[in-house]
Amino acid sequence: MVVAAPLSAWPWENLGFYKYLLYGPLLGKFVYSRIQEDTPDETWCLYILIISILRGIIHLLWISFSNMLFLNRNRQIIQKGVDFKQIDREWDWDNFILLQALMASMVYYIFPCFENLPLWNTKGFVAILILHVTVTEPLYYFLHRHFHNHFLFTHYHSLHHSSPVPQVTTAGNATFLEQLVFSTVTAVPILGASMMGYGSTSMIFAYVLVFDFLRCLGHCNVEIIPHKLFETLPFLRYLIYTPTYHSLHHTEMDTNFCLFMPLFDALGQTLNSKSWQQHEKITSASGNKGRVPDFVFLAHVVDVTSSMHAPFAFRSMASLPFTTRLFMLPLWPFAFAIMLMMWAWSKTFLFSFYYLQGRLHQTWVVPRHGFQYFLPFARDGINKQIEDAILRADRIGVKVISLAALNKVCFFFSFFFPIAQKSNTENESLNGGGTLFVDKHPNLRVRVVHGNTLTAAVILNEIPKDVKEVFLTGATSKLGRAIALYLCQRKVRVLMLTMATERFQKIQKEAPVECQNYLVQVTKYQAAQNCKTWIVGKWITPREQSWAPPGTHFHQFVVPPILRFRRDCTYGDLAAMRLPDDVEGLGSCEYTMDRGVVHACHAGGVVHSLEGWTHHEVGALDVDRIDVVWKAAIKHGLRPVSSLKIKILYKLILCVEKLRII
Numbered sequence: 001m002v003v004a005a006p007l008s009a010w011p012w013e014n015l016g017f018y019k020y021l022l023y024g025p026l027l028g029k030f031v032y033s034r035i036q037e038d039t040p041d042e043t044w045c046l047y048i049l050i051i052s053i054l055r056g057i058i059h060l061l062w063i064s065f066s067n068m069l070f071l072n073r074n075r076q077i078i079q080k081g082v083d084f085k086q087i088d089r090e091w092d093w094d095n096f097i098l099l100q101a102l103m104a105s106m107v108y109y110i111f112p113c114f115e116n117l118p119l120w121n122t123k124g125f126v127a128i129l130i131l132h133v134t135v136t137e138p139l140y141y142f143l144h145r146h147f148h149n150h151f152l153f154t155h156y157h158s159l160h161h162s163s164p165v166p167q168v169t170t171a172g173n174a175t176f177l178e179q180l181v182f183s184t185v186t187a188v189p190i191l192g193a194s195m196m197g198y199g200s201t202s203m204i205f206a207y208v209l210v211f212d213f214l215r216c217l218g219h220c221n222v223e224i225i226p227h228k229l230f231e232t233l234p235f236l237r238y239l240i241y242t243p244t245y246h247s248l249h250h251t252e253m254d255t256n257f258c259l260f261m262p263l264f265d266a267l268g269q270t271l272n273s274k275s276w277q278q279h280e281k282i283t284s285a286s287g288n289k290g291r292v293p294d295f296v297f298l299a300h301v302v303d304v305t306s307s308m309h310a311p312f313a314f315r316s317m318a319s320l321p322f323t324t325r326l327f328m329l330p331l332w333p334f335a336f337a338i339m340l341m342m343w344a345w346s347k348t349f350l351f352s353f354y355y356l357q358g359r360l361h362q363t364w365v366v367p368r369h370g371f372q373y374f375l376p377f378a379r380d381g382i383n384k385q386i387e388d389a390i391l392r393a394d395r396i397g398v399k400v401i402s403l404a405a406l407n408k409v410c411f412f413f414s415f416f417f418p419i420a421q422k423s424n425t426e427n428e429s430l431n432g433g434g435t436l437f438v439d440k441h442p443n444l445r446v447r448v449v450h451g452n453t454l455t456a457a458v459i460l461n462e463i464p465k466d467v468k469e470v471f472l473t474g475a476t477s478k479l480g481r482a483i484a485l486y487l488c489q490r491k492v493r494v495l496m497l498t499m500a501t502e503r504f505q506k507i508q509k510e511a512p513v514e515c516q517n518y519l520v521q522v523t524k525y526q527a528a529q530n531c532k533t534w535i536v537g538k539w540i541t542p543r544e545q546s547w548a549p550p551g552t553h554f555h556q557f558v559v560p561p562i563l564r565f566r567r568d569c570t571y572g573d574l575a576a577m578r579l580p581d582d583v584e585g586l587g588s589c590e591y592t593m594d595r596g597v598v599h600a601c602h603a604g605g606v607v608h609s610l611e612g613w614t615h616h617e618v619g620a621l622d623v624d625r626i627d628v629v630w631k632a633a634i635k636h637g638l639r640p641v642s643s644l645k646i647k648i649l650y651k652l653i654l655c656v657e658k659l660r661i662i
């Protein structure tokens with residue numbers, strides 16, 4: 001059994017979210033003093049609470065900024081993604097704020113000099129600056145170097161260095177003992193200036209908040225200090241560190257120990273000789289294009305609430321599957337305003353990235369929400385955005401781009417709308433659309449992939465082999481047609497719900513003659529009242545769902561997903577696949593998908609890219625390629641997500657039914 005070193009763990013480690021209740025006594029004390037007469041003024045409690053909130057806000061703003069890849073991708077110091085492991089390890093990055101709030105309360109009781117502090121005292125600012133430079137900086141430097149000694153490093157400081165990519169959250173990620181020591185060092189100038197009689201509330205606020213700001217700066221992994229500043233005022237480089245400077249401490253560890261002032265590294269002869277060179281290299285390279293991704297997934301925003309599920313909004317929330325959380329609701333108007341601003345000004349932007357087998361994969365987002373795709377007057381604008389994104393990908397040398405749910409529907413349908421009107425069937429129009437797009441840009445080097453072949457493969461592989469009959473809605477859509485044609489060749493009877501007899505017959509004629517009678521046109525939901533496998537490709541109402549017999553499983557390829565209304569039935573998720581285990585730097589969840597899971601159309605593009613296929617996957621689905629794409633996906637280590645879950649559910653349903661019969 002490994003015993004943790006003393007004071008390495010946090011005392012409230014097991015409290016989880018409830019640790020915030022420890023701020024409660026401060027709030028209680030302040031409120032009590034306000035309602036109860038004849039009690040001393042306890043406004044200091046309120047000040048501690050306000051400063052703690054402001055410190056949290058400073059960190060959150062820095063986290064947001066450093067995750068805005070569309071602003072700073074070319075200024076990233078370490079060009080790696082932050083993975084789920086690091087996010088989880090740094091989950092409680094704000095522990096030190098709580099610790100310092102509790103320490104501040106104790107200090108208030110011990111030292112009477114904090115009573116009745118004035119709001120402002122200029123002398124205090126001078127005193128605290130002098131104390132910081134002469135006491136805190138050298139003391140921190142000295143202690144930090146000692147924390148790199150074998151014992152202290154192994155048991156305490158290694159946690160701070162365990163994050164491969166320094167992040168704002170890394171700044172606060174340290175063991176309890178370390179934070180106790182460093183907090184004491186931070187408190188010295190505040191205590192000193194106040195004991196001299198120069199203390200003021202504004203001095204304490206300013207010192208603590210500037211301190212946090214500089215800690216965040218050093219860990220943000222984005223170089224924002226221009227090198228020109230140091231060229232003009234060379235002495236400045238010894239007075240203030242840069243994100244590159246502290247990043248070198250994280251990667252090389254035996255240099256750059258200082259708190260904020262490289263002067264002390266210079267004095268202690270631990271200044272990394274590459275510091276300024278690297279700083280210049282990163283700032284001067286920030287105007288360059290950066291590495292070209294091998295693959296791009298072109299996504300869109302689903303709705304206003306889910307727009308907050310982004311690493312630059314709430315990184316920790318974005319690392320979990322999306323669900324609506326209470327704290328998001330008051331922020332809804334703000335997110336709505338952002339949506340309007342994006343509609344007016346934004347272009348497709350870089351959202352996230354990860355590496356797979358050494359290849360760079362990026363997600364770009366079309367700045368439009370789901371509902372906008374259904375507004376006729378917004379369609380032209382959306383299609384222009386999508387076309388521009390594809391052409392940009394082509395220009396910079398991206399090899400494969402795959403389109404998310406509404407992007408392909410909107411694009412392929414509306415972009416070629418005049419053709420659609422001429423053709424007799426929806427399939428022809430979509431089919432023609434894909435072909436025509438490639439025709440319009442014959443020299444396109446980027447391969448455009450709708451990813452529907454893999455989506456079909458995922459759905460088809462979820463259907464147990466012993467199923468003899470399925471009911472299919474959205475039966476004449478691209479995916480519906482492919483699923484029907486594939487299943488009838490497996491001798492599965494497909495009840496295809498469609499009013500359009502002509503379209504149905506056209507699909508039926510595509511099937512081999514001996515399989516054609518397995519495709520059956522139905523026009524009412526009643527026809528499926530004995531069929532327990534429903535494949536939903538067109539949204540169905542709870543009323544329509546009520547025709548399904550108990551124990552039905554609803555597979556679906558419809559956006560948004562259908563309401564889970566039937567208690568006696570089970571519902572599949574949208575088709576998805578798990579990325580291979582060797583994926584690197586993946587730290588956000590794709591909408592409601594689990595960690596490491598992506599929508600099948602995303603996975604389809606990944607497979608296309610890994611296989612190096614040179615054809616575009618546009619227009620109608622080639623049924624013969626379903627198995628080819630599936631095998632390629634499995635070969636590259638992508639794994640089905642829900643097949644196991646669904647098989648277990650089917651077995652459970654069968655057991656329950658057997659019990660009923662007994």
Ligand SMILES: [Zn+2]
Nearest residue numbers: 144148157249
């Ligand atoms: Zn260190």
Ligand SMILES: [Zn+2]
Nearest residue numbers: 160171219246
């Ligand atoms: Zn650090």
